[in-house]
Amino acid sequence: MDMDGLGSMNFKITEREEEILRFVLEMKFSSVDQIYEKFFEWESSSSSRYAYERLQKLVKAGFLLAQKIHTEDKTYYLITPKGYRFLAQKLSEDSLVRPIKTIDGRYFEHDLYVLKCRIFREKTGHASHWISERSLKHQWAILSGGLSKIYMPDAIYTNKKGEKVAFEFELSTKGKQRYVDKVQKFAHLMKGAGSPFQRALFVAYKKSVFEFLTEITQPYGNVFLVVKYADFMDKKVG
Numbered sequence: 001m002d003m004d005g006l007g008s009m010n011f012k013i014t015e016r017e018e019e020i021l022r023f024v025l026e027m028k029f030s031s032v033d034q035i036y037e038k039f040f041e042w043e044s045s046s047s048s049r050y051a052y053e054r055l056q057k058l059v060k061a062g063f064l065l066a067q068k069i070h071t072e073d074k075t076y077y078l079i080t081p082k083g084y085r086f087l088a089q090k091l092s093e094d095s096l097v098r099p100i101k102t103i104d105g106r107y108f109e110h111d112l113y114v115l116k117c118r119i120f121r122e123k124t125g126h127a128s129h130w131i132s133e134r135s136l137k138h139q140w141a142i143l144s145g146g147l148s149k150i151y152m153p154d155a156i157y158t159n160k161k162g163e164k165v166a167f168e169f170e171l172s173t174k175g176k177q178r179y180v181d182k183v184q185k186f187a188h189l190m191k192g193a194g195s196p197f198q199r200a201l202f203v204a205y206k207k208s209v210f211e212f213l214t215e216i217t218q219p220y221g222n223v224f225l226v227v228k229y230a231d232f233m234d235k236k237v238g
Helices: 015-027 032-039 049-060 081-090 108-123 133-138 176-191 207-223
Strands: 064-068 075-079 128-132 155-158 164-170 199-204 224-228
Touching: 015 032, 015 049, 015 075, 015 081, 015 108, 015 133, 032 049, 032 075, 032 108, 049 064, 049 075, 075 081, 108 128, 108 155, 108 164, 128 133, 133 155, 176 199, 176 207, 176 224, 199 207, 207 224
Parallel strands: 164 199, 199 224
Antiparallel strands: 064 075, 128 155, 155 164
C-alpha cells in the first residue's frame, strides 16, 4: 500500500539516507563517488559500492532520479518530487528549495566544481553549516543582509573560527568590472554589524582570474582570501 505517495509502509529511510536526499536537493545533483566521499568514506568501506547500493535503493523507491550528462560517462542523481515531499514531511517546507527537473548543461561544470569544493572543505574540517546557492536564493530576504541577488555568493559556510564565509567559485573569465563590483559589495557588507558573512573566499580555476582577484582584493586585507583551484584541493586553505 502506498501512503501519501511516499512508498510502502515497509520502506524505511535511514537518517543518513535522509541526509543524502537533502544534500542532493540543495546541491542540485550528485554522483555515486561524491556521495561516497561525503557520507561513507570515513567508515570501513573501501569502495563506493555500498553508496551505489543505497542510491539504487532510493531510485527504486522513486526518491531519486538517475540522469546522464552528454559530456560525461558518469550518472548523476537528482531528487524527485516524491523525495521532496518526503523531506517536506520531515522538515519545514519553507526551508526547502524546490527540486530541479533536469540538469542544466549551461551551469553543470560550475555546479560540479562547487560540489567538489564543498565536499573537500567539509571533509578537511574547514567548513560546516554550508548554505548552498539554492538555499540562499530561497531565503535571500533573511540571509542576504541587504545584498542584491546579482551579487549572491555560491555559498555561505562557517569556518573553524566560527566565522561566516562567503564562498565564490570562478570557473570562466567574466568582465573585470563584474569582479570589481562584487568585491566592493562584499567589502562594504562585511563592514556592517549585521553582515551575513565576515570573510570571503574566492576559488579561481584560471590563473588570470586568480591574479586579477588577488590584485583587487588586496586593499581590503585578510577579510578576502583568493586561491587557485589546484592549490585549494591540495592544501588545507584556512
